[in-house]
Amino acid sequence: MAPSTDDHFAPTPPKRILSLDGGGIRGVLSLQILRRLEELFGSPLSDSFDLIGGTSTGSIIATGLALGWSVDQLQEMYRELGHVVFRRHPLRIGFLNAKFPREPLERALVDAFGDTCLGDEAVRTGLAIVCKRLDTGSPWVLHNNPRGKFFESEDPAAHAPNRAYRLRELVRASTAAPYYFDPEHIEVAEGEVGLFIDGGVSPHDNPALQLLLLATLEGYGYEWPVGEDDLLLVSVGTGTWTRPDTASSLIEKSAGGHAVRALASMMVDASTFNRLLLQWLSRSPTAEEIDSEIGDLSNDHLGDRAWLTYVRYDADLEDPGLETGPDGKPIDPKALAALRDIDRVENMELLEEIGRVAATRVRREHFPEVFLSDRP
DSSP, rough: OOOHHHHSSSSSOOOEEEEOOOOOGGGHHHHHHHHHHHHHHHHHHHHOSSEEEEEEEEHHHHHHHHOOOOOHHHHHHHHHHHHSSSSSTTTOGGSSSSOOOOOHHHHHHHHHHHTBTTTTTTSSEEEEEEETTTTTTTEEEEEEOSSSTSSSSSSSTTTTOOOSSBBBHHHHHHHHOOTOOOOOEEEETTTEEEEEEEEETTTTTSOHHHHHHHHHHHHGTOOOOOOOTTTEEEESSBOOOOOOOOOHHHHOOHHHHHHHHHHHHHHHHHHHHHHHHHHHEETTOOOOOSSSSTTTTTOOOGGSSEEEEEEEOOOOOTTHHHHHOTTTTTTTHHHHHTTTOOGGGGGGGHHHHHHHHHTTTGGGGGGGHHHOOOOO
């Protein structure tokens, strides 16, 4: 029997969290890893995980999974979504307009999620959607825990209840990447509208650490116990790279180019710091070197204990093995670099193949048996 939402929210271990990074069309890479997790756990991921959260493209996937969708259903959605959403209008020029019109994405999200709200029974497990409120400069993590402080509202003039936000509006907000899409307007209280953008423009493009805080800090209302056999956090990326540059090439860039490069590096720094803290706090069978000075932290643990089990799956888009494609033919270096872009629909087939290779790294032995066994 599938667990109820009460089972998912109850602070009874073991608890499982699934975290999904942002990355636009590169979300198809994540789906291949998620398919392997679906096979490993032997049930829909909405049954296997007690909290599923994501940023940007990760919010689309998280929402679908929380509604009970299979990975195959999401795969089909992405194949249709990419060609509809990332179609640039010839009159949208440079920085004067967002690169893509909002209407195709809005229609796709209406078709996918309708008027379902965050607090509806159709949401079968814990769901967290990460976005950023631009007018206040604050990251927002909207979640469906009935014990959460803002799930209900005694005073609508003070704040709207989390349960009443439409999923399609929250996902549209979380995916509103600056330059690519216009911000989303959401009524956050009677007579007050907030302006929301992609949650990736915050420390939470990789939302794994934020989801751990959501699950354990008293203020959020979950208060799940910690321990390597009590709490599992699975983090799934959309592809990574190191962006090597030379000083001379950067000197030649404009002030705007320096600003874009600095912003991109800040997002990488936030994700790296996220992984550093999680590897420090956890038993992590997938731990990787953070840098050449501190290594992978396998001998470093806060308080000399593991507070959770943490696994991270991603793909290196600079892997030398990617120099040839699925057909065995060499990939043009420029095309390989273009895999990093979030809006190139023509990359979907290759990204899927890279994701399937990354999925082979998902191994049963990474998970203590307590997290794989059937629920009572």
